């Protein structure tokens with residue numbers, strides 16, 4: 323079985339057919355999924371979906387795009403929701419300098435510091451978003467790393483050297499359908515992550531893997547990404563399924579699916 327560790331099923335593009343999307347995932351052996359929120363409003367929807375569907379878990383946090391001018395109450399709400407049923411992580415949080423006009427860097431840094439502290443106080447892993455912010459992001463994460471901080475650098479697209487530094491700092495790494503894109507070369511990065519730190523994700527509705535590129539992404543496409551992982555790492559897709567599931571289960575403390 324597979325676990326899609328990152329899919330934004332709260333998007334309204336799933337409103338019409340969410341049940342079918344999850345049924346297709348299950349048929350494709352993608353038996354559990356994690357929905358990371360991007361702010362408090364999307365957390366509310368993610369949390370509703372997680373209470374409705376047994377296979378769905380969620381994370382609470384504020385995405386770097388949405389950190390402009392946040393008040394203390396926002397962080398207090400994140401921390402309060404960290405105790406909710408079905409919350410398995412703080413996320414997604416991080417830095418995004420590609421869309422730096424959406425939130426000033428200073429606000430992004432402040433939100434990242436505060437949410438890393440929340441994760442440590444609540445003993446939860448973090449889900450980290452990074453776009454064009456390699457250096458500052460890792461520096462801030464390392465500042466908070468006292469041996470207890472753990473989490474996932476999602477949608478990894480930086481250099482192999484950066485992957486090694488992220489691993490060294492104690493984090494897991496996942497890739498999306500972007501590994502299958504012709505113009506993207508993440509093969510070396512895929513090879514440097516050891517078996518016990520590798521995760522898999524779709525980042526739905528974005529990053530749709532080949533051959534569905536351009537269409538809405540969904541968790542049932544995880545096996546396509548796994549096949550690519552397997553071909554680059556020279557192992558069977560079943561091995562990728564086993565290790566990424568074990569890693570996700572232990573990082574996020576997910577139970578076995580009840581009908582396993």
Ligand SMILES: [Zn+2]
Nearest residue numbers: 414451452477
């Ligand atoms: Zn992200």
Ligand SMILES: [Zn+2]
Nearest residue numbers: 328358414525
């Ligand atoms: Zn995301």
